[in-house]
Amino acid sequence: MLTNIRTTRIEWGDCDPAGIIFYPRYFEIFDVSTTMLMEHALGMKKIEYLKAYGIAGHPVLETRAKFRLPTRFGDEVSIESALVHCGRSSFKIEHRLTKAGALAAEGAETRVWVVRDPADPTRMTSQAMPPEVVARLTHG
Amino acid sequence: MLTNIRTTRIEWGDCDPAGIIFYPRYFEIFDVSTTMLMEHALGMKKIEYLKAYGIAGHPVLETRAKFRLPTRFGDEVSIESALVHCGRSSFKIEHRLTKAGALAAEGAETRVWVVRDPADPTRMTSQAMPPEVVARLTHG
Amino acid sequence: MLTNIRTTRIEWGDCDPAGIIFYPRYFEIFDVSTTMLMEHALGMKKIEYLKAYGIAGHPVLETRAKFRLPTRFGDEVSIESALVHCGRSSFKIEHRLTKAGALAAEGAETRVWVVRDPADPTRMTSQAMPPEVVARLTHG
Amino acid sequence: MLTNIRTTRIEWGDCDPAGIIFYPRYFEIFDVSTTMLMEHALGMKKIEYLKAYGIAGHPVLETRAKFRLPTRFGDEVSIESALVHCGRSSFKIEHRLTKAGALAAEGAETRVWVVRDPADPTRMTSQAMPPEVVARLTHG
Numbered sequence: 001m002l003t004n005i006r007t008t009r010i011e012w013g014d015c016d017p018a019g020i021i022f023y024p025r026y027f028e029i030f031d032v033s034t035t036m037l038m039e040h041a042l043g044m045k046k047i048e049y050l051k052a053y054g055i056a057g058h059p060v061l062e063t064r065a066k067f068r069l070p071t072r073f074g075d076e077v078s079i080e081s082a083l084v085h086c087g088r089s090s091f092k093i094e095h096r097l098t099k100a101g102a103l104a105a106e107g108a109e110t111r112v113w114v115v116r117d118p119a120d121p122t123r124m125t126s127q128a129m130p131p132e133v134v135a136r137l138t139h140g
Numbered sequence: 141m142l143t144n145i146r147t148t149r150i151e152w153g154d155c156d157p158a159g160i161i162f163y164p165r166y167f168e169i170f171d172v173s174t175t176m177l178m179e180h181a182l183g184m185k186k187i188e189y190l191k192a193y194g195i196a197g198h199p200v201l202e203t204r205a206k207f208r209l210p211t212r213f214g215d216e217v218s219i220e221s222a223l224v225h226c227g228r229s230s231f232k233i234e235h236r237l238t239k240a241g242a243l244a245a246e247g248a249e250t251r252v253w254v255v256r257d258p259a260d261p262t263r264m265t266s267q268a269m270p271p272e273v274v275a276r277l278t279h280g
Numbered sequence: 281m282l283t284n285i286r287t288t289r290i291e292w293g294d295c296d297p298a299g300i301i302f303y304p305r306y307f308e309i310f311d312v313s314t315t316m317l318m319e320h321a322l323g324m325k326k327i328e329y330l331k332a333y334g335i336a337g338h339p340v341l342e343t344r345a346k347f348r349l350p351t352r353f354g355d356e357v358s359i360e361s362a363l364v365h366c367g368r369s370s371f372k373i374e375h376r377l378t379k380a381g382a383l384a385a386e387g388a389e390t391r392v393w394v395v396r397d398p399a400d401p402t403r404m405t406s407q408a409m410p411p412e413v414v415a416r417l418t419h420g
Numbered sequence: 421m422l423t424n425i426r427t428t429r430i431e432w433g434d435c436d437p438a439g440i441i442f443y444p445r446y447f448e449i450f451d452v453s454t455t456m457l458m459e460h461a462l463g464m465k466k467i468e469y470l471k472a473y474g475i476a477g478h479p480v481l482e483t484r485a486k487f488r489l490p491t492r493f494g495d496e497v498s499i500e501s502a503l504v505h506c507g508r509s510s511f512k513i514e515h516r517l518t519k520a521g522a523l524a525a526e527g528a529e530t531r532v533w534v535v536r537d538p539a540d541p542t543r544m545t546s547q548a549m550p551p552e553v554v555a556r557l558t559h560g
Binding site: 151152153168171172175185186187188212213214 | 291292293308311312315325326327328352353354
Binding site: 011035074 | 493494
């Protein structure tokens with residue numbers, strides 16, 4: 001199973017007047033982790049693999065998260081991400097964010113592989129992932 | 141059932157290099173809608189009701205969202221929010237974001253009423269909502 | 281002189297643990313005001329005028345701001361923006377953000393009209409603004 | 421002179437539909453660098469030094485920035501920050517952000533040391549920095 005672990009720090013500007021992280025920031029953190037997971041699997045930076053595979057991106061179709069412990073500015077956190085399912089044109093990633101070993105937040109997201117519609121470049125349509133990509137994601 | 145409808149516009153800075161909204165921004169939009177719903181129910185601005193009820197806030201415990209249609213900068217969207225459950229110290233809100241009448245995104249969140257721990261103001265603990273608040277949320 | 285006035289509200293998620301707006305949010309507010317000023321002048325939404333004029337955008341080259349009074353979540357603010365200079369490929373906009381009539385923040389920004397480099401679409405180069413655009417910006 | 425150097429990466433969610441960083445994100449980057457500079461000088465995390473010195477923060481009074489080269493998602497950047505002036509209750513920091521050695525963005529900010537007004541905790545007033553803080557900032 002493809003996994004990625006990274007650490008980051010919750011910053012002053014991530015926190016709200018209650019002094020804890022403003023929860024949409026967790027999804028920004030998860031998005032960075034997904035990028036890193038994909039870059040690691042595909043052996044290229046995102047800006048490169050978008051071009052190499054001719055895609056517009058892999059936007060989120062569906063997501064859910066639970067916030068178990070508050071995090072505050074200055075907290076060092078670790079995010080462990082894993083690809084838990086890989087379909088034809090979509091894949092699912094789960095994230096676990098811990099603080100000093102304790103689970104603080106967990107998230108899951110389903111993403112879809114999309115290309116720009118040739119007839120209308122402002123539109124995007126899902127597309128089957130190339131076999132090479134599926135292989136790299138599943139035999140990571 | 142307590143509901144709130146508002147409109148907003150997706151802006152350039154909300155969008156990513158694919159030209160569509162960066163999905164964490166939807167949670168920022170939902171958070172504003174929840175604030176408005178609560179302000180409407182309680183008859184006070186958030187900064188006032190935090191003080192009036194002595195709470196640190198009502199952070200999100202759990203959330204999920206589905207993104208059905210992409211939105212782009214310049215899109216006028218409507219967000220309809222409804223309080224769908226009210227417990228002792230938590231409540232659940234659902235949001236439906238539409239673009240030209242079509243459902244583009246939907247979200248649900250469970251929030252908890254929290255006070256600062258008197259023994260340690262950096263800690264927060266859940267607390268039963270005052271009966272007046274429950275009444276206003278449920279007979280809104 | 282081309283001007284635009286709009287109102288917005290400082291939200292919970294815009295504020296930091298000190299309870300006041302996290303200052304980078306002011307630049308997000310100014311960016312929206314610039315979009316509105318340009319849309320008003322050019323008679324098209326930004327997504328439309330980027331396409332109509334074949335540009336990648338009008339990124340900021342230089343900016344400065346002074347923050348005179350703190351703003352807090354729930355504050356209704358007004359932003360008055362004016363185009364104060366229009367050159368060949370760049371223009372300058374000034375913003376004044378007021379709260380209950382008092383000047384809370386002011387900003388100035390110089391932007392440049394850019395197209396994607398045909399030889400390398402990931403690169404952008406400045407270009408003279410079309411006479412029609414200059415006319416609309418200066419005789420707005 | 422007190423200085424700090426750190427590296428970070430421009431991420432997908434920091435970039436706009438032109439594919440380059442949305443400029444308010446630079447101020448978020450600079451804010452993190454200032455936190456790190458202060459933490460290094462004072463030998464404590466921000467959450468600790470706010471408490472130790474009884475302050476609400478050190479908000480920005482004035483800032484300016486020049487953006488010389490665009491940065492894109494995946495770019496590794498280095499930010500060098502220096503305290504260039506220290507007054508009685510305010511101080512000035514300059515930032516230089518480079519990409520592969522080339523200056524991409526530079527910023528300067530003046531910040532003020534503030535405490536909550538005892539008569540009204542929602543108000544903040546500037547206060548002289550403790551001699552120990554001045555000593556640490558200037559003999560860093």
